[in-house]
Amino acid sequence: MKITEQEVRYVAGLANLNLSDAEVARFQGDLDQILEHMDKLNELDTGNAAPMSQVLYEAADTATLRPDAPVLPLGNQAALANAPDSGTGYYKVPLVIER
Amino acid sequence: MRPHAGVGRLKPAPPSNMEIASLTIDGIREGLLARRFRAEELATEALRFAEAENPKTNAYLHFSPERALGAARRVDEKIARGEDPGALAGVPVAVKDVIVTRGIRTTCASKLLENYIPPYDATAITLIEEAGGLIIGKTNCDEFAMGSSTENSAFGPVRNPVSLDRVPGGSSGGSAAAVAQGTAVVSLGSDTGGSIRQPASFCGVSGVTPTYGRVSRYGLTAFASSLDHIGPFARSVKDAARVLGVIAGRDPRDSTSAEAPVPDYTKALDGNVKGLKLGLPREYLKDMTSESGSLISRGVEVLRQLGCEVREISLPHTDYAIASYYIIATAEASSNLARYDGVRYTSRSADSATLADMYRNTRGEGFGNECKRRIMLGTYVLSAGYYDAYYLKAQKVRGLIARDFRQAFEEVDAVVAPVSPFPAFRLGEKVDDPLAMYLSDIFTITGSLAGIPCMSVPCGRTAEGLPVGMQILTRHFGETTMFKIADAFERAGGVN
Numbered sequence: 001m002k003i004t005e006q007e008v009r010y011v012a013g014l015a016n017l018n019l020s021d022a023e024v025a026r027f028q029g030d031l032d033q034i035l036e037h038m039d040k041l042n043e044l045d046t047g048n049a050a051p052m053s054q055v056l057y058e059a060a061d062t063a064t065l066r067p068d069a070p071v072l073p074l075g076n077q078a079a080l081a082n083a084p085d086s087g088t089g090y091y092k093v094p095l096v097i098e099r
Numbered sequence: 100m101r102p103h104a105g106v107g108r109l110k111p112a113p114p115s116n117m118e119i120a121s122l123t124i125d126g127i128r129e130g131l132l133a134r135r136f137r138a139e140e141l142a143t144e145a146l147r148f149a150e151a152e153n154p155k156t157n158a159y160l161h162f163s164p165e166r167a168l169g170a171a172r173r174v175d176e177k178i179a180r181g182e183d184p185g186a187l188a189g190v191p192v193a194v195k196d197v198i199v200t201r202g203i204r205t206t207c208a209s210k211l212l213e214n215y216i217p218p219y220d221a222t223a224i225t226l227i228e229e230a231g232g233l234i235i236g237k238t239n240c241d242e243f244a245m246g247s248s249t250e251n252s253a254f255g256p257v258r259n260p261v262s263l264d265r266v267p268g269g270s271s272g273g274s275a276a277a278v279a280q281g282t283a284v285v286s287l288g289s290d291t292g293g294s295i296r297q298p299a300s301f302c303g304v305s306g307v308t309p310t311y312g313r314v315s316r317y318g319l320t321a322f323a324s325s326l327d328h329i330g331p332f333a334r335s336v337k338d339a340a341r342v343l344g345v346i347a348g349r350d351p352r353d354s355t356s357a358e359a360p361v362p363d364y365t366k367a368l369d370g371n372v373k374g375l376k377l378g379l380p381r382e383y384l385k386d387m388t389s390e391s392g393s394l395i396s397r398g399v400e401v402l403r404q405l406g407c408e409v410r411e412i413s414l415p416h417t418d419y420a421i422a423s424y425y426i427i428a429t430a431e432a433s434s435n436l437a438r439y440d441g442v443r444y445t446s447r448s449a450d451s452a453t454l455a456d457m458y459r460n461t462r463g464e465g466f467g468n469e470c471k472r473r474i475m476l477g478t479y480v481l482s483a484g485y486y487d488a489y490y491l492k493a494q495k496v497r498g499l500i501a502r503d504f505r506q507a508f509e510e511v512d513a514v515v516a517p518v519s520p521f522p523a524f525r526l527g528e529k530v531d532d533p534l535a536m537y538l539s540d541i542f543t544i545t546g547s548l549a550g551i552p553c554m555s556v557p558c559g560r561t562a563e564g565l566p567v568g569m570q571i572l573t574r575h576f577g578e579t580t581m582f583k584i585a586d587a588f589e590r591a592g593g594v595n
Contacts, residue, residue: 003479015433015478016440016455017471018463027475033534034476038422041492044499051494052501054325054355055311055550057575063358066351078218084447091442096454 002035003028113140119148119191120281124338127189127284131178138171138178138189142233145191149235149282156258156267158276160196162236163203167191174231185231186345192227193283195274196237197244197320198329200224203234207320208252209242211445211465221318222353223287223329223346230345235283238273242467243436244289244322246270247297247536248529251469256526261303261566265523268298271332275302278332285333285342289319291326292424293518293543296555299332300518300568303557305339305585306332310575311550312357314343315350323431324355326424326547336556336586340364343578359576367579368586373406375584378511382417383542391567395517397594398558398569402515405587412511414503417545419496424544425537426480426493433477436470472533501549504572512580514572517542518555522565542570552578556585559594 008028012019019027076089085092113136114122130136146164153159177184199205199217206212224234241251249257249272257272259265260280267276271288275298278286288295290308299306307330314329321327331342347361379399403409441447441461448460466474480489507514520539529536546553552575555568569588573581 007479008475011475011479011482014482015474016437016458016462017466017474018459019471020463023471027472030472030533031476031479034425034537035479037534037538038426038480038489041419041422041426041489041496044416044419044496046492046495046499049495049498051491052498052548053494055501055575057310057312057357059358064354066354074218079443081218082215082444084441084445093442093454094451094457 002032113144115144116148119145122284123335124187124190124284124341131174131184131189138174138184138233139168141189142167142171142191142235145233145282146235149191149277152280152282155263156260156276156280157255158238158257158273158280158282159193159236160206160208160239160254160273161204163200163234166200166203167233167235170228170231170233177231185229186341187227188231190232190284191235192232193236193238193274193277193286194224194234195240195271195286195288197240197289198223198287199318199320200234200237203237205237205320206254207243208240208254209465209467209470210253211439211461213253213446215444219318222315222350224318226346227287232345238271238277238286240273241270242470243320243432244270244291244294245432245469245473247293247540248524249273249298250526250530251467253467258526259302259523262523262564265525265565266301268301268519268523270294272298274332275299275304275306278302278304278334285331285338287329287346288332289322290328290330290547291322291428292547293540295328295330295332296518296543296553296568296570297540299555300566301523303560303566304332304334305336305554305556306330306568307339307343307554308546308552309343309347309578310357310552312355313347313552313576313578315348315353315356317350317352321435323428324435325431326428336582336589337365337368339554340368340582340586357576362579364579364582367583369583370587370590372402372584372587374408375513375580376408376410376511377402377584378410378412378507378514380414380417380514380516381411382414383516389521390561391517391519391521394559394561394567394594395569398588399515401591401594402584402588405591407584409515410511412507412514414500414507414545416496416499416503417541420500420545420548421538421541423493423496423500424540424548425476426489427497429473429477430481430490431477433474433481436474439465469533497548500545504545504549504551504574508574512573513577513584516570516572518568518570519543522561522567546570546572551575552581554581554585556588557593
C-alpha cells in the first residue's frame with residue numbers, strides 16, 4: 001500500500017482541507033492507485049538529467065523584465081469588493097489566535 | 100458548417116439562426132463593410148440564438164449582453180466613421196469561465212467562486228475587444244479546468260452537441276461545444292494537459308494550444324503555471340489562426356510571455372505543404388489500431404498525397420509522460436489553489452470559530468471531488484520526504500520528454516499524432532475511475548510538458564458519427580507551419 005488513511009488525514013491537514021470519513025476512504029483508494037502508477041518513473045534512470053521547471057527558449061537574459069515604471073494598483077475598494085466579510089478597508093476573519 | 104462559407108446570401112435583414120451557425124470571421128467582416136448588417140444586429144441575434152440553444156448543451160454558464168452590445172456599437176461607430184473596425188470586428192466570442200472578465204461573473208465552474216466579479220480583464224480579453232470582438236458569454240468547464248470531460252463542473256455537465264448523451268471532452272468542454280453548436284463563431288479555452296485539443300477533437304472543431312508563453316496568461320486563473328495556456332477554438336483553421344494572431348504577444352503583466360514577433364498566421368495558408376517532413380511517433384502507433392487510430396492513419400495518408408514526406412520517429416519517454424504530468428500539474432495546483440481560503444474572493448463557510456477552522460471548512464465544502472483529489476495528490480508529492488522521489492524526478496523526466504521533441508524536430512517539421520485514444524464517451528462512463536481518465540490524456544500531455552504548439556484538426560468521424568481529431572505538433576513558435584499543415588488538410592477535405 002502506498003498511502004494509509006492516517007497519511008491521507010495528515011495530507012488533508014497540510015492542505016487545509018476538511019474531508020469527511022467517506023472522502024478519506026475514497027481518496028486513500030484513489031491516491032494509492034495513482035501513486036502506484038507514478039512509481040513507473042523509477043524504471044527510468046534520470047541520472048544527471050536537469051530538472052525542467054519552466055519552458056525555456058532562446059531569448060535575451062533580460063527578455064522577461066518589464067520597464068520599471070509605476071502603474072496604478074487595483075485600489076482598496078476594488079480589492080475588497082469580493083470579500084465575504086470586510087470593514088474599514090480590511091478583510092475580516094474569525095479569531096486568529098486560539099486560546 | 101462549411102469552413103470559409105461566406106455570407107453573400109444575406110439580405111439586409113440581420114443574420115438568422117442558421118446563418119449565425121455558419122458565419123466566419125471573413126464573412127462577418129464582409130457583411131459589415133458592405134453594410135448588409137450592423138454589428139449590433141449581429142450581436143443581438145447571436146445572443147438570442149445562444150440563449151435559446153443553451154438548454155440543449157449547458158455550454159454557457161452566463162451571458163454578457165451589455166458587454167457584447169457595447170462592443171458591437173463601437174464597431175458600428177468605427178465603420179460609420181470609415182475606420183478599420185479590427186481583425187475580429189463583430190465576431191461573437193465565447194470565453195471559458197476561467198478567464199477573468201471585468202464586471203462579468205467568473206466562476207471557474209466552482210461553487211467557491213459562484214459570485215466572483217473580477218475587477219479586471221485578462222489580457223486576451225482586452226486584445227479580443229480591441230480587435231472588435233464581441234464577448235457574448237462565459238462557458239462551462241471542469242472546475243478550475245481539472246478534468247477531461249466537463250463533468251466536474253459545479254453547475255452541471257456539458258453535453259456534446261454532436262451526440263447529446265456524450266461528453267464534449269474537457270476541461271474546455273463548453274467552449275468547444277459553443278463553436279460546434281454554432282452559437283459562437285470562435286471561443287477561448289485554456290489548456291494545461293490537453294484541455295483545448297481533446298474537446299476540439301470530441302466536438303469536431305479546430306482547437307489550438309500555442310507555444311507556452313505565446314499568449315499572456317494574465318487573467319487566466321492559475322491551475323499549473325508552468326503548463327497553462329490560453330488558446331482558440333474555431334470551425335476553420337483560418338479562423339483559429341486569426342484569433343491566435345490577435346491574442347498572441349508579449350505582455351509586461353506576464354513575465355513568462357514571449358517577446359517573439361507575431362506573424363500574420365493566415366498569410367501562409369496557401370495549401371502548399373509539398374516537401375514538409377512529418378514524423379509519426381512509433382510509441383503512439385500501438386494505440387492506432389482502434390477506429391480513431393485508423394482515421395488518423397487515413398489522415399496521414401491524405402497529407403502524404405498532398406506532398407508531405409512521412410517517416411516514423413521515436414519519442415522514447417512517452418510512457419512516462421502521464422506520471423510526470425500528474426505529479427507536476429497537481430503539485431503546482433495544490434499551491435495555486437491555496438488562495439481559495441474564504442478571505443478574499445470566495446464564499447466562506449458559516450460559523451467557524453477560528454481562522455484555521457474557517458479555511459478547512461470553506462475548502463472542504465467548496466471544492467468538488469476532482470479538485471480535492473488533485474490538491475491532495477499535489478500536497479502529498481510536495482510534502483517532506485517525498486519531494487525528491489516525486490516532484491524532482493517528474494521534472495527530470497519532463498526535461499527528457501522535451502528533449503525527445505527537440506531531437507525529433509531536427510529530423511522533421513511537424514509531428515502528427517492522435518489527440519485521444521477514443522472519441523467522445525458517454526456521460527458518466529468514466530467518472531468513477533480517475534486513473535483511467537488521467538491515462539486517456541496520453542497523446543496531449545507530451546506536447547504540454549514540452550511547451551510546444553499543438554492543435555487538433557477534425558479528421559473524419561467514426562461509424563457512429565463521432566468526430567475524431569488529428570494532432571499536429573511543431574517546434575517552439577512553429578505555429579505558422581502547424582496552421583499551414585492543418586489548413587492544407589482541411590482544404591483537401593480531411594478524410595471525408
